[in-house]
Amino acid sequence: MVPVIEAGVQTHPAGMLTEGLGANLPRIDQPGQNEAYPHNEAEWQKLEHHLDWLGLSWLRYWLFGEEIIPRPGVFHPEHEYVQRLIRLHDWAKRRDAHLILDFGVTPTWLRFKAGDPRSYRLSAPYDLEQYVEAYALPLVKYVLRDLRLTQIKYLSLFNEPFCPDHNGFSFYVPKGVDVFAHYVSLFARMRRRLDEQGIASDELGLIGPNSHDLFVQPLSEMRKRGLDLLPHVAAVDEHCYRTRLDYLPAVHHIPTLTIGDMIATYLRPAVQAATARGKPYFLTEYSTFYYGGLTGDPQGPARHEAALTEIEFALRCLAAGASGVMKWSFINAGKFDGRWQYIETVDGSYAPAPHVYYAHAVFSRFTPRGGAIHPITFDAGKRRGLHGIMVKKGGQATALVVNDQPAEQIRVRFQRADFPAGKNLTARTTDAIQKFAALPAEVTADHVTILLNPMSVTAITTYDINDDEDAVL
Incomplete structure (x- = not known):
């Protein structure tokens, strides 16, 4: 019976869906990801139809600015990365959706010169003033003032700093430089210059610390040093991949926590700390490594069990007070670290990846931003x-x-x-x-x-x- x-x-209510349910667009510095994007008008229309039908209310787009400003004083506004952003913004304006702009990594000409190539690629800016004045601020002023892309509401300066998955090399600084102080100083300088240019936080808010998983806790490390990131950000954002359903055992290929333990130990305290300071808490990347992806079976993220785990985790995060969540990722080549995508774009079909797409359709089609x-x-x-x-x-x-x-x-x-x-x-x-x-x-x-x-x-x-x-x- x-x-x-x-x-x-x-x-x-436990909270409000300040931004709602969204998804990420892939990083183009990873193998095959450039081909995951639409290449013609027909493909763009197919992609936009899926966004409309699913009801996603915000997207995170990676603008790798080094291609646009390859060195100081050189500017390439016609680059395809900018043209994609314009097209996505046209969709967002029509639907009143919002965009996060993510600069990804530090451009080559602003990196610390390190011996290890991994730390060099994921270096922090060595000169914060030059980073802001010759790189970040010109890009922001171009997209907001010249192009008037007003649906861009948030800016992430660096993806996943302080990431031990990169052997400690993410947001690399040399010995003698405190990595957390350097990060807070970057945000303080950028926020101050935006304000001086008349770009207030409610027009373009910085978000951080953008940490790669909840257990990293960079804000706690900052507090130990007497540092405070929160005056400079409009929202706290983090990522999470290391979860499993509460009744499942651990796996060998990657460490995970049950969803219940992850929320009780890390997510809920983080939400409470953010909201106590008047900041919404966003989960700007979520999925699960339990079934594979980065390690293990690269097809694992496309399974129904993975999609259900993603949705249960996101739903329970919202119940704990998170104000918006974004799945990794809406489109993806599926060739770098797993098959994460909602739709198949590389083959030109733009067909739904059935387990991921239709599970998330139930989650998003009837769930409005602002609820x-x-x-x-x-x-x-x-x-x-x-x-x-x-x-x-x-x-x-x-x-x-x-x-x-x-x-x-x-x-x-x-x-x-x-x-x-x-x-x-x-x-x-x-x-x-x-x-x-x-x-x-x-x-x-x-x-x-x-x-x-x-x-x-x-x-x-x-x-x-x-x-x-x-x-x-």
């Missing part, structure tokens, strides 16, 4: 394997529920009063077999009951959107 589990929606996040509990928290939130905005509501049990169907019963009165309810689900399938809900005057399949993500929503229409944003 299928058990019936009572769902309770928390009255007071209030209400955690859901199941039988007062006694039920393992069920995790959920309800997102409410403007008289509409969407309940998102994951059943991560590998073989157990579970019937979940909500109070009808948890959903807005006078609204019809529909449901969509993705599991290992069904992809974005309609799911019948039993609706009475008092209850809404729905049967959840094993390893499924399900949305129960008041939004009346046909499957051939664009998603809410």
